[in-house]
Amino acid sequence: MTRRVGWLDLSCGASGDMLLGALVGAGVPLDVIATAVDTLGLPVRFEVRQVRRAGLAATKVDVVAPAGDAVRTWADIRALLAGAPLAEPVRDRATAIFAALAAAEARVHGIAPDEVHFHEVGALDAIADVVGASAGLAHLALDELVATPVALGGGRAMTAHGVLPVPVPAVLELLRAAGAPAAGGPAQVELCTPTGAAIVVTAATGYGQLPPLRVTAVGAGAGTRDLPGRPNIVRVVVGEALENADGGRGRQGGGSSGAPVVPPSTGRAHDGHSRGDHDHGGHSHGGHSHGGHSHDGHSHGRDHESPAPPAPEMADQAAGIADHSGPWGLAESGRPGEPGDLVATDELVLEANVDDLDPRVWPSVLAALLAAGAVDAWLTPILMKKGRPAHTLRALVPVAAAPAVRAAVFAHTSTLGLRETAVRKHALARGVRVVEVAGHAIRVKVSPGLPSARAGDHGAGSQDTGGQDAGSRSAGNQGAGGVAQPEWEDVALVADRLGWPARRVLAAANALAHRGEWSDVSAPADGGPAPT
Numbered sequence: 001m002t003r004r005v006g007w008l009d010l011s012c013g014a015s016g017d018m019l020l021g022a023l024v025g026a027g028v029p030l031d032v033i034a035t036a037v038d039t040l041g042l043p044v045r046f047e048v049r050q051v052r053r054a055g056l057a058a059t060k061v062d063v064v065a066p067a068g069d070a071v072r073t074w075a076d077i078r079a080l081l082a083g084a085p086l087a088e089p090v091r092d093r094a095t096a097i098f099a100a101l102a103a104a105e106a107r108v109h110g111i112a113p114d115e116v117h118f119h120e121v122g123a124l125d126a127i128a129d130v131v132g133a134s135a136g137l138a139h140l141a142l143d144e145l146v147a148t149p150v151a152l153g154g155g156r157a158m159t160a161h162g163v164l165p166v167p168v169p170a171v172l173e174l175l176r177a178a179g180a181p182a183a184g185g186p187a188q189v190e191l192c193t194p195t196g197a198a199i200v201v202t203a204a205t206g207y208g209q210l211p212p213l214r215v216t217a218v219g220a221g222a223g224t225r226d227l228p229g230r231p232n233i234v235r236v237v238v239g240e241a242l243e244n245a246d247g248g249r250g251r252q253g254g255g256s257s258g259a260p261v262v263p264p265s266t267g268r269a270h271d272g273h274s275r276g277d278h279d280h281g282g283h284s285h286g287g288h289s290h291g292g293h294s295h296d297g298h299s300h301g302r303d304h305e306s307p308a309p310p311a312p313e314m315a316d317q318a319a320g321i322a323d324h325s326g327p328w329g330l331a332e333s334g335r336p337g338e339p340g341d342l343v344a345t346d347e348l349v350l351e352a353n354v355d356d357l358d359p360r361v362w363p364s365v366l367a368a369l370l371a372a373g374a375v376d377a378w379l380t381p382i383l384m385k386k387g388r389p390a391h392t393l394r395a396l397v398p399v400a401a402a403p404a405v406r407a408a409v410f411a412h413t414s415t416l417g418l419r420e421t422a423v424r425k426h427a428l429a430r431g432v433r434v435v436e437v438a439g440h441a442i443r444v445k446v447s448p449g450l451p452s453a454r455a456g457d458h459g460a461g462s463q464d465t466g467g468q469d470a471g472s473r474s475a476g477n478q479g480a481g482g483v484a485q486p487e488w489e490d491v492a493l494v495a496d497r498l499g500w501p502a503r504r505v506l507a508a509a510n511a512l513a514h515r516g517e518w519s520d521v522s523a524p525a526d527g528g529p530a531p532t
C-alpha cells in the first residue's frame, strides 16, 4: 500500500498562520479548516490570499478575530474542544497541541498545568490556528510527517510576559519535552512561536531532510511580513513514499518512507497526538500569575525573520527586526554603522494621479502597498487636468520590492499607469531600545544624530525642555542632537492595556527615553507590529 508522507521545511521557523498557509497551499480546502473551527462557535473567520515573500509565491492565511479577547485557562480550552462537534482525530490532535502548550507553560513558570492561564497562545487566533492545522493535517491523512530542525531566531520578543529572550521559554520547553531538533538563528528575531512549535512537535513523527517521495503537492505558507532576502515561509511537501529508495541503506529512525529520519528522542508514540511524556490529564483550575509579569493584554506577533539587511531602515520597516551589524546599523561602506553615520540606499518613488477611486478605498490601498513591500505610502490631494479634484498616490519602494508594489498599485487602484523616480535616501543609523512603562515594554527607535548636530551638545538633557516633545529630539544619553521615537503601535497597545490615555503613555515613554532609561535590546520586539 502506498504510504502518504509529508515533509515540513521549517528553515524559516514555524508559526500557526504559516503552517495553515502551507496546508492550504498544498491543497487542503479552506472549507475543511473553517468548518472545523466554526464548530467552536467563536467569532473568528479566515481570509486567504496569494502573496509573495522575497519573490516566492506563498499562501497567506489570516485569522480575523476581534481584539481584546479574554485570557483563557487550559481548562477553558479543554472544555471548548471537548464540547465542540469536531471529528475525533481533529479534537484529539488539537487537545494534544494545547496540552503540550499547557505542560510547557506550567514548567516554564513553575506551576501546575491546571494553573496555566494562556495569554497570546490562548487567544482566538491561536485557537483557530491549532484547530485549523489539526483539521488540515487530518485532511492530508499522512502516514508520516517529517520535519526539518526548526529555525528559532534570536534576539528579543515583546510578549504579554514583557520582553522575552528568543527562543522564548515556552518554545524551548516544547522542543525539550518532544526531543525535537532546532537551531538558533539565522536571524535575530523570533522565528518560531509557541503555537508553531506545539503544532510541529505534536504532529511530527520524525525529523530530517526531505524523504524520497513522489511529490504530489507542495504548499508555501507565508508569514505576515515580506522580508528582504529570505522568504518568510513554511513549506509542506506531500507525496507517496518511494519505499525502496534507500537502496538498502540503514535508516536512522522509525520512518518507513526510506528517508534518514530521526525520531523524536523522547520515545513517545507517533500516532500524531499521543504525548506520553506529558501529564495532560483532567485538572481543576486555580489562579495564576505568570512569574510576576503582568498579563493583561495580548500581542500576536506571529512571524519573524530577517536576512543580513542591505539597509537597516528596510529591515526596521519590513520586519521590526534590528540589523545584525551592531546597534547603529550598517554604514554606507558596509561596515557596522557608528553613531552619527548616515546610511544611504537607492530606492524608487512610484506615483500615480487618480481621480476616480471611491475615497473609502484609499486606506486599504495604502495598507496593500505597505504589505507589498513599500517603505512608505501616502496620498496628496491635488487639482488635476479638467479641474478635477484627485489624489497623487506615492510609495517609497526598495528596488527589490518594486515589482510587487507596482502590481499592488494596479490591483488596488483604477490607474492605468504610474511614474517612477529613482531616489537616494539618507537615513540616520539607528538602533532599537526598549523602555518599560508601568511594566509594559515599548520599543524606541534611537539615533544619536549627526556629529554636526551634536557639536554643541553639552551633555544629556542640557538643552531639553522636558515634556513630551523634548523626548523626540533628545535621545537619552545621546545628547541634544539625537532622536528617540517611541513606536506608536506599542504606545497605543500599552495605553489600551493600561486603560491610560495614549498621550500619557507617550509622555512616560519619551521621558524614560530622554533619560536613557532603556534596556539594551538590540533586536526589537517581534510581538508588536513592525516599527514604522
Ligand SMILES: O=C([S-])c1cc(C(=O)S)c[n+]([C@@H]2O[C@H](COP(=O)(O)O)[C@@H](O)[C@H]2O)c1
Pocket (backbone or CB within 6 Å): 015, 016, 105, 108, 117, 118, 119, 120, 121, 122, 126, 157, 158, 159, 160, 161, 164, 168, 169, 170, 171, 190, 193, 194, 195, 196, 299, 300, 301, 302, 526, 527
Ligand atoms: O501566551 C503565552 S502564555 C505566551 C508564553 C510565552 C512564553 O514563552 S512563556 C511566549 N508567548 C509569546 O506570545 C507571542 C505569540 O505566540 P503564538 O504562539 O500565539 O503565536 C509570541 O511572541 C510568544 O513568544 C506567549
Ligand code: NI
Pocket (backbone or CB within 6 Å): 105, 108, 109, 161, 170, 290
Ligand atoms: Ni508563559
